Amino acid sequence: MNFIRRLRVPRLNDKGKWVVCVTGGVLTCGFAYALEHTADASDFVVHPFQLPWSHGGLIDSLDMASVRRGYEVYKQVCAACHSMQYIRYRHFVNNFMSEDEAKAEAAESEVDFIDDKGVPAKRPGLLNDFLPSPYPNKKAAEAANNGAEPPDLSLMGWARDDGDNYVFHLLTGYGFDPPEGVLCEEGKAYNPYFPNGSVLAMPQQLFDEGIEYKDGTPATMSQQAKDVVTYLRWACEQWHDKRKQYAIKVYFGNFQFRTPPSFFLTQIMKKWSDFSFFLNYTLLPHGIQSVKKDYLF
Template identity: 45%
Template sequence: MPRSGSLVQTGAMLVGAVFCITVLWGAVQPREDVPFDPVKKYHEHPEQVAWTHNGPGNLGVFGTFDRAQLQRGLQVYREVCAACHSINRVAFRDLLALGFSDAEVKAIAASYEVAAIDDSGEPTTRPATAADKFPLVYANEAAARAAQGGAYPPDLSLITKARPDGTNYLRSLLLGYRDEVPAEVTKPDTLYYNPWFHSLNIAMPPPLAAEGQVEYADGTPGTVKNYATDVAAFLTWTAEPKLENRKETGVAAIAFLLILTTLGYLSYKKVWRDIKKPKA
């Protein structure tokens, strides 16, 4: 009778041979045709823009927000986007960081109504104060979908953080609506073709429809490109209101470490200055 070790060796060789034959068989078989995916062919990547908050060369350091641009972006949001999208994570008093005065912030807040309870305990509304947050456009997702024909307009407070390359993506998306649809792309009548959207077809109608749609308070030309650029910058601020503080802290930490390293090196040189190496 063969020994058990020989049986194990023979079994291992058979298993290895079957594995090798299977791999070789798979390698010589013709590959199945990959289904055509119009999204891979027509999807566009965001246009890269030199944003002031990214600093020189878009390196991400030493950059600061353009306050005038943020105020224009807020105006575009209020006059265009706020009809469907909320920024419920932003409080009115946060707008002080955009360069508005206390009186201006109070006036902006007072133009909104927020839910409240009256003296008899009944639900009512009242003018918002600086301590309130921007109110929700719809009470809940079900109400939003019912009003938008099944589509759900997301809250925009963190939208630029929720999308890769969010600031550039949002700007490109707003400018990316196209009337001509490639023959390979299937577009339902209820959707709009936008090659910057992940599925090419988006439920949101073009929000920035024409030049002069928003008349800027500071006299900046009212072009669609300016609208998209300014509101994208504003929504970057809503997602990262402490961006400048974070950068300042990072620069200060790097400067401290450089100074500490220099002092450590000088101390090392002084301590070992009079110590001679032993002769060989």
Template identity: 40%
Template structure:
């Protein structure tokens, strides 16, 4: 090996290795191409029928966007009355609701009246028991464990809602699209529904599934949760509780649940950027000053133009003659 390397040299050796890799890649490329044209891969139903998130305007979008407390409160009402019967929120505590503008007393009441109690131990007998929630408790899951949840939901597991808005690409828009996206299969595409139905029969919802082209698998085990206008009672002065409005509100609430510090973060970010802008400006100016001497170079333009320089020298000489000497 050593002698071989000596004979062909390091570059010759590299050349052979390079040719080896390229050769294998050419073989792979040709094989793949032949297979591709022999048997063009069929488009999957998920690929063809999945729809991109709907366009929603949320108040918290962009660096200057902030959560709308009234909307979060409405979203919480939707969560409380609709979602919470199946979904828990294990990382959000009742006390966090104070961020939504509720008073500590209101929060205490929400916790105490929550339909699901939290597990505890009976202090006298040591037996398992439950007690009403306190503000320090997290939102309890309606099910004891995953098996119980699946048993109650046709073998589907309602995921925890704490982080759902960050666990899906463009989560808030996705939640809104999903909640408002239940529909008959094959509707709303460029191609006619009958043709699509023939090409993608597998897109039909199976037993206990519901069609929703915004769900990555197209068919979801959760029945449409928000079905009728006015399903959740909104306080006076709030926008009308349409399906779209309730869906947008709960999407905003879940975004807050996933990222409760977003407003603090953006405020801090603006302060940091303003500080850094000043610091950068000053640092840049001192850089310019320090380098002024070293950077000076003759260019045939402006005050350094030889012609201008000559004029200046002349003026200086004249001034010196006239006794108005200029230093330097």
């Protein structure tokens, strides 16, 4: 108690009090300013709903018919501005196209190459070629899109948080008037699902019956968005189905090979515990010291 009584809180002089007050005021104002502007930046952003995707379950596979329709949407709508620089035509084979179909699809594109005479020329695409880019360089892409370069879509399913739901709602989230305080410049569009102020350089791209599916599926706006999202999921995760198959095999394999040893080990440990209890609390107190020695050694 004497030690506690001897403790004294140092008193601040006028200068120290002034420093504490100013520091506290600055920190308080800075925190309030940051909190206010953080709220302003997210006032007009709508978070996407969680949709029941057919491939979203633990044992659900990708719908390859939807993947193929999604490629048609990409080819007829998205490919005019967006590249897929990591996808080759050979990736289509045995997924949603046969080899002959993939070869015919590749042959529709033209690839720059140098001929035997060293002259730049063009040739039909081959299975090993990447999907063509719509622009020759970044500057050309920015000049054609209001100063914003369209992102590559090869990994778009992973590039955004909650990728499938975000892309679907972004593609179908046009048609709303910007709220008061949101400036939408000419040539840009308002979309409440787009972050950073909800104003982006890409106008609405999907419309009802905007394209015609080869399999006759009605091409509503939501159907096109659903199919292209499924295609983008396949593009960034082509091993999606195999990953789930391997996970199931590993799970049941571990269950099959680990359960019997675990059961027998548990039984052995249980019996050993019972035997140890018997030695320690039944025989030893009565002076039979040799029993433990005979059994354990």
